[in-house]
Amino acid sequence: MIVLGISCYYHDGSAAIIRDGEIVAAAQEERFDREKYSPAFPIQAINFCLQQAGVTIYDVDEVAFYEKMYLKFERTIISHLIGWPFTFRNFLDTMPLWLKDRLAVSFAVEDELSFKKPVRYIKHHLSHAASAFLVSPFEEAAIMTVDGVGEYACATWGSGHGTRIDIRQEMHYPHSLGLLYSIFTAFLGFRVFTGEGKVMALAEFGEPDYLDKFRQIIDLRPDGSFRLDTRYFSFNKGETMHNKRFEELFGPPRPPGPDFTDRHYAIAASLQRMTEEIVLTMARHVHEQTGLNKLCLAGGVSLNVTANSRIREEGPFDDLFIQPAAGDAGAALGAASYVYHALSGRPRGPVMHSAALGPEYKxxxxxxxxxxxxxxxxxxxxxxxxxxxxxxxxxxxxxxxxxxxxxxxxxxxxxxxxxxxxxxxxxxxxxxxxxxxxxxxxxxxxxxxxxxxxxxxxxxxxxxxxxxxxxxxxxxxxxxxxxxxxxxxxxxxxxxxxxxxxxxxxxxxxxxxxxxxxxxxxxxxxxxxxxxxxxxxxxxxxxxxxxxxxxxxxxxxxxxx
Ligand SMILES: [Fe+2]
Structure with a gap:
């Protein structure tokens, strides 16, 4: 059986192919079209995957897509309606994208790939969960996925046994750790998607003096779930995701450029500390609820190396597996794995010991x-x-x-x-x-x-x-x-x-x-x-x-x- 996984249209467009249980190839479209985090339909990555597997699209049994875009569209419409009429401009900007590409995935698959069968749509966080658990060395493990947002979910946890994955709890938009990190990334003068790692590096230069202010905008509960105080944010309503009240608390945003003050270092340090506190609290709760001693991690927040290390060192788990493509690129691999193993009932394949799945040259x-x-x-x-x-x-x-x-x-x-x-x-x-x-x-x-x-x-x-x-x-x-x-x-x-x-x-x-x-x-x-x-x-x-x-x-x- 051959399954092709695809992610695209937001960032990190990618493709992965599984043949007879083995991940034969996986690659991000950015490596081919040379646009960083390219959101494009990953036609070049797909062609590479097919070529590497030595097959054509006619040999592919299933195409798996990394999210349920109609559910995501529903969430988008609802959040525009809640903020209406202030979301009008953003609505006008995003609707063409939805109508042209995002809702037309099956047409793209049919037109660009000539794949005639129905596409399998896998929920976004389930794709992330599968991308870690199903390729991990663990037959049984707890699973945590944390990112910006999928359809509604921004974080989930559950457990995996063999080829089965049970998601037991979801945290929903807009209460998102990934989104919060991105909001501060933009506030600190960096570009979202490319700047999060820079904020993490910056954090080590400051003291977390703004933690109290973070606690004002985030209500963290003992189970690791949290709520953002939406009065400080302007989701879908303007140029920025934060608002005036936010600036009264944290000061003015930093303009892009080389200059930093102690305030910027302190905000980055506090954000990082808060992030670690949230994932660590969540990990402890997940361990308590599942009783399992291994943990699989995926979702963009799992690229936060310091938070991962605190889970490893201070958390209750004996062992960790983190999907190397923890962001949305890996969700293409996860969607394919989920269809291959969980839906089709085929046994687990080889463990993903290496991320060397792209092209090589003679x-x-x-x-x-x-x-x-x-x-x-x-x-x-x-x-x-x-x-x-x-x-x-x-x-x-x-x-x-x-x-x-x-x-x-x-x-x-x-x-x-x-x-x-x-x-x-x-x-x-x-x-x-x-x-x-x-x-x-x-x-x-x-x-x-x-x-x-x-x-x-x-x-x-x-x-x-x-x-x-x-x-x-x-x-x-x-x-x-x-x-x-x-x-x-x-x-x-x-x-x-x-x-x-x-x-x-x-x-x-x-x-x-x-x-x-x-x-x-x-x-x-x-x-x-x-x-x-x-x-x-x-x-x-x-x-x-x-x-x-x-x-x-x-x-x-x-x-x-
Ligand atoms: Fe994601």
Missing amino acids: DRAIEVLLRNSGARYRRLERDELLAETARRIADNQVVGWFQGRSEFGPRALGNRSILANPANPDMKDHLNRVVKHREPFRPFGASVLRERVGDYFEFDGDSPFMLLVARIRPDKLGSIPAVTHVNHTSRIQTVTPEHNGIYYDLIAEYYRQTGMPMVLNTSFNKKEPIVNTPDEALACFNDSGMDCLVMNQFLVERNDR
Whole structure:
């Protein structure tokens, strides 16, 4: 049986395909159309998935869509009616989108894909839940999904047993943690969807002095459910989601730009602390109600690494699985998994140990590109390539690293990464300024050998998708400044030979040469979506301050040095 999952029309359009229980391919449309968080109908991602599976659309048994759009439309209409006539402008802006695309998914599937059977619509949070539980290592687990909003639900919890998922409680719009985070992201002068991670980074620079004010607008209950005081917000009513009363409490919004005051740091810190408090309260309640010791997480809020880590460290669960594409991209995979396993009753497939589900490119294609573009390059044998790359990282060179299949989800995990020396105190600024062209306060993550993670971090366990942070051991403080955030933590990816192949071997070689069991790992991009193809990698390399580029077996030097 073959099931194709699709998400699109808001942000993070993506496709995933399951064949005989195995996730054969999954990719976001942004990697193909080069628009960050592209909401487009993911025709290129779908074509890639079909090609990777070696099938055509006529072989596909079911198409699964990641939400019930009629229910979502109903919620949209109701919230416009509640705020009428102040929602009029927003109504005029959004209705064409609904009529043109969102309500016409089945037509798009029929027209663009020539798929004639009825599409299966899976509730949004059920798609998120399935994206984590059904691909997790757990036969039985509690499940929590928290995001902006699906149809009505903004957060749910329940449990999974085998291939069955029971959602036991939903929290409904507008009482949404994801939405609240986005409202403050915009208030703090960042773009929604791209700015949430920046707010999280900013939070570590301040004290949570505004927590009392947050408690004024959020009523958090012992079961982790909460209500936003809607008198402070202007949902669908104007340019911003907050209103005058909100500004009386928090002050004026921050204009975009490089300047921050203590107030901005404090608001970000309080928002982050509140977020952690809510998910932790919810996790404790879910544990109490389900009596289960494992937890699966998905939904955009599960990209909040600090909140995840607090659940891991302070929460009641023994083990966690977090879907690497926790945002709406992963919901395409979830919808497909739900149809394949839960609705069709087929047994669970292999555990999702790796997010490497995108396209890969053969040596031959890369060599043709390098030759035609006049690049200076050498082909090296594997051992020589690893030794040379490790030596260059140790020598403080910034290395573009392009290997195997691209990653599904927002993180680069060693297949489309930029690598550097974590021990160099100048590397963070150098990368932010010269290579990535991004804000100086943003930290970098580390990829560390799984068996050596305890050497540097107060952490022993798995973090394969870089969705957890770890406190640096006091005796190692100062030894890895390029991956140390201001609060003495690092975002870490634990790397194993079973699931990371050549990337593990590179870090092992780096360890052999330097005694350091990790490298700095940041995504291979410069503001645009992470590179997908060798052409994009070469263009990004030529246009940035990277020192060399490794693509498969080829080491590429800069032409201008
Ligand atoms: Fe979502």
